[in-house]
Amino acid sequence: MSNEAQQPRSFEKTRTSETVLHRITALRAPKLLLGLELSLLIFAIAIGVAAVLIIDLTVNGEVSTTLLPTGALFVVSLLALHLTIRRIAPDADPLIMPIATFLNVIGVAMIYRIDLATGLTGWDSTSVRQLVWSSVAVLGAIAVLAVVRNHLVLLRYTYLSGLGAFVFLLLPMLPFVGQEINGARVWIHIGGFSFQPGEIAKILLAIFFAGYLVQSRDSLAMVGKKILGIRFPRARDLGPLLVFWLAAMVVLVFQRDLGTSLLYFGLFLSMLYIATGRVGWVVLGVGLFLAGGIIASQTLAYVKVRFNNWLDPFADPYGAGHQMVTGLFGMANGGMTGTGLGQGYPEMTTFSQSDYIIASLGEELGLIGLFVILAAYLLLVGRGLRIGFAGQDDFGKLLAAGLSFSLAFQVFIVVGGITRVIPLTGLTAPFLAAGGSSLVSNWIIIAILILLSGSIRNRPKLVIRA
Amino acid sequence: MNKQLKALTRTIFALFIVLFFAVTMVQVVQADDLRANELNGRTIKNGYEVERGSILVDGDPVAYSTPTGDSYKYVRQYSAGSLYAPITGYFSHSQGMSGLELAMNQDLSGIGNAQFFTRIQNTLNGVSPQGSSVQTTIQAKVQRAASEAMSELGVDGAVVALDPKTGRVLAMTSTPSFDPNLLSGNDDAEIIANYGQLADEPSQPLKNRAIAGDLYHPGSVYKLIVAAAAIEAGDAKPSSSFENPDKLKLPQSTHEMQNASRTTCGTGSKATLEQAIVMSCNIPIAELAMSMDKNAVPNMAHAFGFEQEITIPLKVTPSASPEPNDQSQVALSSIGQLDVRSTPMQIAMVSAGIANGGTVMKPQLIDKIITPDLRVEKEYTPEQFSKPISEKTAEAVTGMMEKGVSTPEGLAQKAAIDGVRVAGKTGTAENGVAEDGTDVPFTLWFTGFAPVEDPQVAVAVVIENGGGANYGFEGGSFDLPTAVGKRVMEAVLSE
Numbered sequence: 001m002s003n004e005a006q007q008p009r010s011f012e013k014t015r016t017s018e019t020v021l022h023r024i025t026a027l028r029a030p031k032l033l034l035g036l037e038l039s040l041l042i043f044a045i046a047i048g049v050a051a052v053l054i055i056d057l058t059v060n061g062e063v064s065t066t067l068l069p070t071g072a073l074f075v076v077s078l079l080a081l082h083l084t085i086r087r088i089a090p091d092a093d094p095l096i097m098p099i100a101t102f103l104n105v106i107g108v109a110m111i112y113r114i115d116l117a118t119g120l121t122g123w124d125s126t127s128v129r130q131l132v133w134s135s136v137a138v139l140g141a142i143a144v145l146a147v148v149r150n151h152l153v154l155l156r157y158t159y160l161s162g163l164g165a166f167v168f169l170l171l172p173m174l175p176f177v178g179q180e181i182n183g184a185r186v187w188i189h190i191g192g193f194s195f196q197p198g199e200i201a202k203i204l205l206a207i208f209f210a211g212y213l214v215q216s217r218d219s220l221a222m223v224g225k226k227i228l229g230i231r232f233p234r235a236r237d238l239g240p241l242l243v244f245w246l247a248a249m250v251v252l253v254f255q256r257d258l259g260t261s262l263l264y265f266g267l268f269l270s271m272l273y274i275a276t277g278r279v280g281w282v283v284l285g286v287g288l289f290l291a292g293g294i295i296a297s298q299t300l301a302y303v304k305v306r307f308n309n310w311l312d313p314f315a316d317p318y319g320a321g322h323q324m325v326t327g328l329f330g331m332a333n334g335g336m337t338g339t340g341l342g343q344g345y346p347e348m349t350t351f352s353q354s355d356y357i358i359a360s361l362g363e364e365l366g367l368i369g370l371f372v373i374l375a376a377y378l379l380l381v382g383r384g385l386r387i388g389f390a391g392q393d394d395f396g397k398l399l400a401a402g403l404s405f406s407l408a409f410q411v412f413i414v415v416g417g418i419t420r421v422i423p424l425t426g427l428t429a430p431f432l433a434a435g436g437s438s439l440v441s442n443w444i445i446i447a448i449l450i451l452l453s454g455s456i457r458n459r460p461k462l463v464i465r466a
Numbered sequence: 467m468n469k470q471l472k473a474l475t476r477t478i479f480a481l482f483i484v485l486f487f488a489v490t491m492v493q494v495v496q497a498d499d500l501r502a503n504e505l506n507g508r509t510i511k512n513g514y515e516v517e518r519g520s521i522l523v524d525g526d527p528v529a530y531s532t533p534t535g536d537s538y539k540y541v542r543q544y545s546a547g548s549l550y551a552p553i554t555g556y557f558s559h560s561q562g563m564s565g566l567e568l569a570m571n572q573d574l575s576g577i578g579n580a581q582f583f584t585r586i587q588n589t590l591n592g593v594s595p596q597g598s599s600v601q602t603t604i605q606a607k608v609q610r611a612a613s614e615a616m617s618e619l620g621v622d623g624a625v626v627a628l629d630p631k632t633g634r635v636l637a638m639t640s641t642p643s644f645d646p647n648l649l650s651g652n653d654d655a656e657i658i659a660n661y662g663q664l665a666d667e668p669s670q671p672l673k674n675r676a677i678a679g680d681l682y683h684p685g686s687v688y689k690l691i692v693a694a695a696a697i698e699a700g701d702a703k704p705s706s707s708f709e710n711p712d713k714l715k716l717p718q719s720t721h722e723m724q725n726a727s728r729t730t731c732g733t734g735s736k737a738t739l740e741q742a743i744v745m746s747c748n749i750p751i752a753e754l755a756m757s758m759d760k761n762a763v764p765n766m767a768h769a770f771g772f773e774q775e776i777t778i779p780l781k782v783t784p785s786a787s788p789e790p791n792d793q794s795q796v797a798l799s800s801i802g803q804l805d806v807r808s809t810p811m812q813i814a815m816v817s818a819g820i821a822n823g824g825t826v827m828k829p830q831l832i833d834k835i836i837t838p839d840l841r842v843e844k845e846y847t848p849e850q851f852s853k854p855i856s857e858k859t860a861e862a863v864t865g866m867m868e869k870g871v872s873t874p875e876g877l878a879q880k881a882a883i884d885g886v887r888v889a890g891k892t893g894t895a896e897n898g899v900a901e902d903g904t905d906v907p908f909t910l911w912f913t914g915f916a917p918v919e920d921p922q923v924a925v926a927v928v929i930e931n932g933g934g935a936n937y938g939f940e941g942g943s944f945d946l947p948t949a950v951g952k953r954v955m956e957a958v959l960s961e
Contacts, residue, residue, distance in 0.1 A: 133878060273473075273474070274470040275467075277469065325505065333501065333509075334493060344508075362489065366493065405478065412481040419492050
């Protein structure tokens with residue numbers, strides 16, 4: 001029973017667990033992961049630069065400098081974001097930012113390619129503006145990181161966010177400021193400068209839903225009647241659902257924006273489900289939305305046209321179905337391997353730089369290229385969901401899941417619309433499509449996800465060390 | 467909450483699976499159809515990017531691409547101008563394509579799935595893409611004979627010549643034709659102007675009368691189908707005889723049917739089926755048709771290809787042989803009037819089927835597809851289309867058709883070729899009365915084959931607006947189309 005006899009064994013044990021601890025710590029070492037983030041970021045930027053070079057050489061036969069100044073600005077802002085992440089969220093997921101960057105630069109390259117085809121050059125070209133907006137968006141992300149720092153701060157502003165979302169949604173309806181573009185009244189126009197406030201409203205809504213549901217999920221999860229094995233909520237708990245359904249219908253009818261309406265309501269339903277765990281809510285919600293959509297498709301001309309185009313785009317190939325048809329032709333032209341960058345005719349598709357950029361990419365990069373892009377989205381969404389799984393606080397979990405779902409759902413609505421899985425709605429592919437408001441809001445989502453992952457990932461380490 | 471998150475993750479995954487599937491559907495499964503869609507402007511543009519394959523007749527290119535210095539890398543040229551236009555069609559920037567240029571576009575432009583690996587290879591090797599060439603079954607001398615015969619007569623119409631044993635199309639003309647070079651240049655404005663001019667032309671040169679024009683009343687050539695149906699069913703023999711009035715009052719109708727001669731069929735009190743075919747009499751045929759089941763003739767026509775979608779690979783407009791409602795309709799349809807309508811291709815198939823012992827071969831315009839490195843990528847083999855009648859029935863009908871050419875009273879005697887046994891049948895179809903009360907000009911037909919003992923060619927000739935009151939009943943079917951048919955058959959047999 002001598003202590004000396006046990007000493008080595010105990011020491012050995014301690015050393016082993018010390019090693020294990022060391023290894024775990026090493027695995028979670030922030031420096032290493034941020035190194036990974038930096039190298040992936042450089043890789044993503046390199047893909048964009050290579051794409052632009054290929055396009056230049058294929059279309060013009062020489063390298064141009066059109067994108068150089070703004071491109072450099074974008075790269076600098078990306079590096080600034082990376083450095084900000086190092087300071088504020090050193091434990092953040094290293095994949096989120098590089099994937100967003102990859103999608104962003106691929107989008108810019110495609111927009112640039114279509115600019116060349118349509119003869120747009122200089123500061124007026126969409127690609128240059130897209131790069132400026134990208135830089136602004138990344139600076140926005142930096143600002144969010146720097147100001148918010150801890151995502152729990154957002155919980156404090158739950159109802160303010162809700163109010164903000166409401167105001168932003170209503171802005172386009174105001175006279176003078178509001179503007180109708182391509183039939184949808186979702187823009188505001190101030191001093192030669194257009195913005196889609198609904199994009200920002202999306203984030204505010206996610207924050208509001210997360211905060212609201214964390215507080216009131218117990219009452220919403222209350223038992224109700226069970227029908228066909230699904231428990232449905234009681235009539236008096238239906239309030240919030242009906243309110244948001246009405247809000248979605250208002251967007252559908254008055255702003256004539258089917259996609260946004262669908263996206264907001266989908267976001268609400270998914271978060272409601274995560275918070276309460278009641279499938280009944282989803283069934284009720286989907287039923288309500290379908291009913292509203294079907295009534296709208298019979299009574300609202302613009303929804304009816306989209307509905308008919310969905311069923312048979314070739315019925316009116318030069319008129320209402322033109323966009324759909326040219327998009328399908330473009331994707332078919334690309335086939336499996338694509339025509340190669342600069343060798344297709346993406347400019348023949350209407351809205352080839354914005355709503356239909358997926359079809360343009362499909363034409364020049366082919367099925368293989370679209371698979372890579374979809375995989376990138378899926379990976380990004382997967383990282384977001386992972387934050388939800390690993391999260392410690394319900395607010396963070398809900399917010400991460402809601403934002404991830406909104407990204408995934410938006411991709412589904414856009415790509416599904418182009419490939420005729422669902423009616424075309426007029427949403428744009430996140431990060432890819434030309435448009436400043438969408439870039440800003442999506443980079444802010446990235447910033448929030450990075451914040452969430454940063455605060456979540458450095459916790460287990462603290463537990464181990466303690 | 468993680469349980470719900472799991473469900474959400476699965477949902478998102480399912481949504482993405484749907485997207486992967488949908489994208490694959492568009493870009494791989496439906497891609498060929500979308501590329502072949504005639505509204506697809508990209509296909510045309512792509513066509514000018516690659517060196518498009520040639521269309522060959524007897525090994526010589528009649529449609530081919532030559533390099534240009536302008537933004538379109540190639541221009542399409544047609545060596546024989548209008549001669550092969552009904553076969554090649556045209557290939558233009560602004561007006562799309564037609565004919566084989568359209569039907570074989572995937573192979574000609576090298577975008578078909580068959581060339582998938584060649585395409586990848588070319589990309590890797592940096593070889594500029596090139597399409598495959600299409601060898602047609604057309605024989606230049608037959609095509610030329612048909613086209614020249616029609617234009618010498620100065621008539622509008624079409625000629626189709628088939629090899630009855632294989633279904634190969636030896637000649638296919640549509641008169642008047644057009645010069646595809648007018649529509650294939652690289653000057654869009656000029657093409658649009660030329661196209662507008664051709665489209666406004668009253669004689670409609672862009673229409674392919676052989677397979678896709680307005681359908682024609684087949685008139686008396688339809689009697690071959692009545693005879694075939696009757697003999698096949700055992701309802702009649704060539705020697706079966708019928709009442710021989712000079713006028714036949716149709717049941718439940720005020721209409722009186724007459725023979726083309728406005729007299730009786732021959733001099734006897736009875737007329738045989740053979741006489742009716744040889745002299746092309748209406749009344750005995752109508753009597754025969756009314757004695758049969760009212761669907762017997764339409765069913766036989768269907769077996770020969772009427773009412774069916776046929777692609778050669780050009781699309782052949784289905785010919786019409788609707789079921790008659792009453793006996794007077796039976797009588798009128800039996801002589802190829804009323805709602806019976808046909809393409810020249812369909813009538814050629816009828817003759818070819820009779821010539822080939824009752825077996826109709828599928829008409830085919832493509833012989834093989836040849837890759838740029840001169841490999842044969844695909845070779846077409848003869849395919850049976852249908853077997854509407856037995857060999858015995860075919861022989862009986864052939865006998866009557868041969869007498870139509872060889873006997874002095876036969877209406878098709880102008881098809882006779884020295885030292886060759888020729889079978890033939892003429893047809894004159896009335897097209898009713900115009901608004902001003904005058905007769906609309908007739909449609910004149912000839913169909914036949916030669917030599918009877920070993921058929922090498924079956925032919926159908928149609929001449930629009932070729933006779934009737936406006937022409938003083940001069941130059942009827944016994945004359946104009948029959949002479950054309952003879953020249954075409956001679957051209958095949960001249961080897």
